[in-house]
Amino acid sequence: MADIAVLLKQVPDTNAKIVVSGDRVDEGAVNKWSMSPYDEYALEAALAQGGSITAITCGPDRAKKMLTDAAAVGATNLMHIVVDDLTTLDSNQVASILAAAVEKTGASVVFCGKQAADTNAGSTGPGVAEKLGSGCVTMVSELSGDSSGFLALRPSATGMERVSVSAPCVIAFDKMGTELRRPNVKGIMMAKKKAIETMSVEDLGVDIGSASVTLDNQSPPAEKPAGQKFEGAESVSTVVGKLREEAKVI
Amino acid sequence: MVTVIAETSGNGLHPVTAQLVGAAGGDATVLCPGGNGASEAAALSGVSKVISVEGDCFSSFDGGAWASALGSLTEGRVLAASTANGREIASRMAASKGVAVVQDVTSISGNTVSRPIYSGKAIETITVSDDTILTLRPNTFAAADGGGSAAVNTVNQSADVATSVKEAIAKASERLDVSDADIVISGGRGMGSIDNFSHLEAIADQLGAAVGASRAVVDEWGMSHSIQVGQTGKTVNPSLYIAVGISGAIQHLAGMRSSKYIVAINKDADAPIFGVADYGIVATWEEALPALSDALSNL
Ligand SMILES: Cc1cc2nc3c(=O)[nH]c(=O)nc-3n(C[C@H](O)[C@H](O)[C@H](O)COP(=O)(O)OP(=O)(O)OC[C@H]3O[C@@H](n4cnc5c(N)ncnc54)[C@H](O)[C@@H]3O)c2cc1C
Ligand SMILES: Nc1ncnc2c1ncn2[C@@H]1O[C@H](COP(=O)(O)O)[C@@H](O)[C@H]1O
Numbered sequence: 001m002a003d004i005a006v007l008l009k010q011v012p013d014t015n016a017k018i019v020v021s022g023d024r025v026d027e028g029a030v031n032k033w034s035m036s037p038y039d040e041y042a043l044e045a046a047l048a049q050g051g052s053i054t055a056i057t058c059g060p061d062r063a064k065k066m067l068t069d070a071a072a073v074g075a076t077n078l079m080h081i082v083v084d085d086l087t088t089l090d091s092n093q094v095a096s097i098l099a100a101a102v103e104k105t106g107a108s109v110v111f112c113g114k115q116a117a118d119t120n121a122g123s124t125g126p127g128v129a130e131k132l133g134s135g136c137v138t139m140v141s142e143l144s145g146d147s148s149g150f151l152a153l154r155p156s157a158t159g160m161e162r163v164s165v166s167a168p169c170v171i172a173f174d175k176m177g178t179e180l181r182r183p184n185v186k187g188i189m190m191a192k193k194k195a196i197e198t199m200s201v202e203d204l205g206v207d208i209g210s211a212s213v214t215l216d217n218q219s220p221p222a223e224k225p226a227g228q229k230f231e232g233a234e235s236v237s238t239v240v241g242k243l244r245e246e247a248k249v250i
Numbered sequence: 251m252v253t254v255i256a257e258t259s260g261n262g263l264h265p266v267t268a269q270l271v272g273a274a275g276g277d278a279t280v281l282c283p284g285g286n287g288a289s290e291a292a293a294l295s296g297v298s299k300v301i302s303v304e305g306d307c308f309s310s311f312d313g314g315a316w317a318s319a320l321g322s323l324t325e326g327r328v329l330a331a332s333t334a335n336g337r338e339i340a341s342r343m344a345a346s347k348g349v350a351v352v353q354d355v356t357s358i359s360g361n362t363v364s365r366p367i368y369s370g371k372a373i374e375t376i377t378v379s380d381d382t383i384l385t386l387r388p389n390t391f392a393a394a395d396g397g398g399s400a401a402v403n404t405v406n407q408s409a410d411v412a413t414s415v416k417e418a419i420a421k422a423s424e425r426l427d428v429s430d431a432d433i434v435i436s437g438g439r440g441m442g443s444i445d446n447f448s449h450l451e452a453i454a455d456q457l458g459a460a461v462g463a464s465r466a467v468v469d470e471w472g473m474s475h476s477i478q479v480g481q482t483g484k485t486v487n488p489s490l491y492i493a494v495g496i497s498g499a500i501q502h503l504a505g506m507r508s509s510k511y512i513v514a515i516n517k518d519a520d521a522p523i524f525g526v527a528d529y530g531i532v533a534t535w536e537e538a539l540p541a542l543s544d545a546l547s548n549l
Contacts, residue, residue, distance in 0.1 A: 014481050015501075025368070037482055090350035092344060092345060092350050117369065119353075119367060120353075120354060120366065120369060121337075121353040122341065123340075126345070127342070127345035130345035135314060157260065158418065159419050160476075161310075162416045163413045164414050212350045213352060213378045216375045218373070218374045220372060221373055221507075224528070227530055229529075229530040230530065230531050231533075233534075236531060236538050237541065240545035243511065250457065250549070
């Protein structure tokens with residue numbers, strides 16, 4: 001069994017309202033923070049492999065709670081690289097930090113989400129793989145085998161395909177068919193006592209240079225003009241007429 | 251100077267490639283992985299050079315190998331498609347060059363770009379450096395016209411692959427993919443049962459549309475996750491999205507609210523889906539779909 005590092009990001013719960021105040025998303029207005037949904041599948045896949053699992057997050061202090069949640073379902077080691085405001089980092093810096101963290105754990109297998117629910121980017125898994133010189137498979141919805149030869153199901157141009165990859169490798173997970181395990185009382189109690197290895201980027205000893213992109217502002221999406229609403233199936237032909245004449249889409 | 255990484259589809263170009271060239275605004279070099287689509291790319295206006303990159307690694311997709319083989323050939327700003335493969339290549343290329351990648355860009359003005367975040371619940375505007383790699387959201391930028399006649403150079407360039415394909419599984423149906431289609435018609439729990447999706451398929455055939463679904467029916471009726479639209483499914487932005495028997499939960503809206511036009515058919519006049527619909531029809535699908543089918547045949 002290989003040691004596995006799982007990259008977990010804490011994000012506003014998908015049900016949380018995203019409020020922009022001034023020129024930034026107002027984090028104070030987020031009522032619930034959760035583990036990013038695809039990361040839950042990455043963690044579940046790691047738990048299914050068994051062995052030593054290090055849950056790694058990079059983010060502000062509040063992210064500790066998510067690491068404890070990961071311990072409650074079975075993550076064996078917890079690692080927190082404290083960065084107060086992730087929006088000050090570019091994709092290359094995030095990949096450098098997380099790759100250095102993975103190297104520190106000694107794990108040769110890295111599981112992560114296909115994209116985070118806040119950035120929606122999908123840059124980190126392949127970026128970390130590049131920094132580590134590893135193979136990478138993204139959008140994985142089924143995984144079998146072990147580090148000596150994983151078989152991963154991913155979409156292909158003509159449908160789906162099963163590809164083999166072996167350690168060192170990064171697997172970025174899509175939603176999977178498996179149920180996510182829920183913590184039990186014992187798990188929750190144990191997790192509260194679990195130590196979190198906390199460090200700064202400097203402690204990691206990785207030079208991340210300076211960001212090459214800067215965030216100017218965040219804004220609410222453009223409001224759509226109010227739509228037209230019709231009652232009853234009789235209106236269908238009117239709408240079809242409008243789709244042709246007004247919208248010109250059919 | 252801009253380098254476009256062509257998105258290929260089979261032996262040809264995926265339509266998004268012409269949009270990347272359009273966004274480049276002229277003097278684009280197009281890299282064609284595996285040589286696919288090179289002559290098509292050469293015929294796009296605004297393309298000054300096509301490099302047909304041939305190498306063993308291009309026989310199946312391996313993001314690391316593709317990025318490494320293509321990476322040495324780029325000059326200036328690099329643009330790729332915000333598709334699964336495009337994002338992976340761009341991420342690896344950026345990490346290897348030690349530069350940033352900004353994914354899913356929906357507008358570019360000089361070095362200022364914007365992109366949706368939080369599944370479209372907000373937009374961010376970013377100032378990028380000249381060497382930042384960008385992936386562009388399909389169907390957002392105007393495609394370059396034909397009429398070009400760029401030279402095609404062939405370069406042999408490969409790299410070590412870390413993955414190998416063991417099994418190919420054909421698509422369960424020949425239906426269009428929701429992320430590629432210009433029109434998507436999706437059904438939700440209001441359709442009553444999986445069997446009733448045949449009514450949606452019939453309309454989809456009339457329109458040349460793809461069929462999508464909400465998560466409720468994917469999970470509960472065992473439909474393929476590949477057609478799920480939303481936060482944990484696909485993000486689509488077709489010209490026309492028709493939601494039938496879908497309530498419009500925030501996680502569903504996350505995947506489709508950027509569609510150009512949205513039609514909602516729902517029997518509940520207060521369903522949240524009407525909040526994003528350009529054209530809302532308060533009716534049951536049992537009544538509305540036959541009427542829709544008739545109206546379409548009469549066009
Ligand atoms: C983390 C997370 C991720 C999620 N990701 C997604 C996602 O990717 N995609 C997604 O879709 N959901 C997602 N969801 C689920 C989402 O919250 C909703 O539960 C789901 O979208 C509801 O599906 P629905 O609209 O089909 O069903 P319902 O909410 O049950 O709505 C059914 C609708 O059909 C209407 N109706 C009933 N009968 C008829 C009739 N005869 N004719 C016309 N209308 C009728 C009803 O008025 C109702 O509005 C996610 C949830 C979570 C927590
Ligand atoms: N700050 C972070 N800390 C830990 N993991 C992260 C972080 N950012 C991204 N990841 C991982 O990388 C995946 C893709 O993130 P992104 O590239 O931002 O879409 C996420 O689903 C996580 O698994």
